[in-house]
Amino acid sequence: MTSIIAVSPSDLSQRRQSLRRLRRRQVVHEIWRTLALCGLAGGLVWGSSQPVWTIQEAEQIDIQGNQLLSDRTIRSLLSLTYPQSLLRIEPQEIAEKLESKQSLIAKATVTRQLFPPGLTVQVQERQPVAIALSGHYANVCKQVGCNFLAVAKEGKSPSQQSTVGLLDEKGAWISIKSYTSIEKSFPLPTLKIIGSRDRYLPYWSKVYQVVRRSPVKVSEIDWQDPENLILKTELGVVHMGPYSSQLGEQLKVLDRMRHLSAKLNGRRIDYIDLKKPEAPAIQLLEPGS
Numbered sequence: 325m326t327s328i329i330a331v332s333p334s335d336l337s338q339r340r341q342s343l344r345r346l347r348r349r350q351v352v353h354e355i356w357r358t359l360a361l362c363g364l365a366g367g368l369v370w371g372s373s374q375p376v377w378t379i380q381e382a383e384q385i386d387i388q389g390n391q392l393l394s395d396r397t398i399r400s401l402l403s404l405t406y407p408q409s410l411l412r413i414e415p416q417e418i419a420e421k422l423e424s425k426q427s428l429i430a431k432a433t434v435t436r437q438l439f440p441p442g443l444t445v446q447v448q449e450r451q452p453v454a455i456a457l458s459g460h461y462a463n464v465c466k467q468v469g470c471n472f473l474a475v476a477k478e479g480k481s482p483s484q485q486s487t488v489g490l491l492d493e494k495g496a497w498i499s500i501k502s503y504t505s506i507e508k509s510f511p512l513p514t515l516k517i518i519g520s521r522d523r524y525l526p527y528w529s530k531v532y533q534v535v536r537r538s539p540v541k542v543s544e545i546d547w548q549d550p551e552n553l554i555l556k557t558e559l560g561v562v563h564m565g566p567y568s569s570q571l572g573e574q575l576k577v578l579d580r581m582r583h584l585s586a587k588l589n590g591r592r593i594d595y596i597d598l599k600k601p602e603a604p605a606i607q608l609l610e611p612g613s
Contacts, residue, residue, distance in 0.1 A: 377441050379408045384442040392428055392449050392506050401425050402445075410441050422447070427502045430492075452490035452498055453532060454515040454545075491517065495528040519547030527567055534572045539579040552599075559584070565599035577601045 379385070385402065387395040401422055404413075415434035422432040422445070431448040490498035490513065515535065517524065524531070524547045535542045544556035553564040553571075559582065564574055577598060584593075584606070597605040 377410045377438065379404070379406060379410055379413075379441060379443065381406055384440075386442060386444045387447070388444065389447045390449060392451075392510055393426065393447070397505050398422070398426075398429075398445060398447065410436055410438065410443075413443065415443075418443075418445075426505070427496070427498045428506075430496070450492040450496055450498055452503075452513050453493050453536075454491045454513050454517050456489050456491045456497070456521065457516060457518050458487035458520065491528065493529060493532050495521075495525045497521070514543060516544045517547065518544065523547055523550060531567070531571065534575065538572075538575040540575055540582075542575075554595075559596065560593050561595040563595050563597050563599060570601065574598045574601045577604060 382399045382404075385399055385404075387398050390398060402418055403421070413436060415436060419432040419434045422429050422434075428449050429447050430450045433446040435444045435446075436442075437444060489500055490503060492498065515532075517528075524545075531545070535545070541558040542555050543558075546554040546556070547567075551566050553567050555562045555564060557578065559578060562574075562578060564571065578596065581596065581604065584596075588606075588608075592609040594607040594609045597607060
């Protein structure tokens with residue numbers, strides 16, 4: 325049989341007093357903790373408004389990794405007003421704004437520095453490797469002549485910005501507007517690609533790598549006709565047929581035809597046909613043409 329232990333009234337009274345003292349201590353601790361948190365928050369608010377944690381000028385923003393864009397250009401894209409509290413700046417938001425505003429910036433990372441106060445902006449730029457022209461604009465250029473550099477600096481209409489631009493090796497589009505923001509001396513790519521970007525974009529990265537390593541220099545890729553890729557090379561115009569994985573082999577065959585013009589005794593070549601690389605053909609110009 326379970327025994328029941330009797331508790332005296334004095335024991336109960338002592339226990340109640342102990343519980344009341346414990347609750348009072350807990351309440352006091354909560355009050356002190358609340359006061360400490362309020363003091364810390366107030367201190368942060370006060371400290372954030374002090375000059376020691378404030379960016380007073382754009383020169384307190386350190387720009388790293390840029391080669392094409394100047395420090396001044398990148399700082400202007402941040403759209404910050406000064407003085408600016410360092411603790412109110414959102415680094416991720418600024419990085420995303422840089423990437424969306426400037427197509428030459430592939431990736432941006434922004435970090436805050438408290439002592440001394442400042443920002444560090446690390447950028448990864450896209451390197452243009454080709455001038456991209458739509459078929460319509462390229463045909464106009466052939467008829468009346470055009471200068472891409474002049475278009476980049478003067479022609480800023482929406483139609484021109486969408487039909488003329490630059491590509492990096494992955495096919496990312498770099499607009500004319502981005503190009504005009506380059507203050508440093510930057511030579512344009514010598515390679516041109518003509519045609520609808522939607523048509524060649526899925527293959528561009530592979531094609532560029534093949535062309536870049538080609539033993540024969542390629543200056544222009546005409547992709548207007550998907551059934552016949554036309555290259556302008558140092559050996560002349562070459563018809564490749566539909567793009568395929570054998571493009572590299574076709575260029576090697578072309579390299580072996582370097583002495584072709586000497587064997588033709590001055591007869592002019594219209595184009596070289598490499599649609600069947602195992603049996604290359606030459607199309608000569610008609611006499612008098």
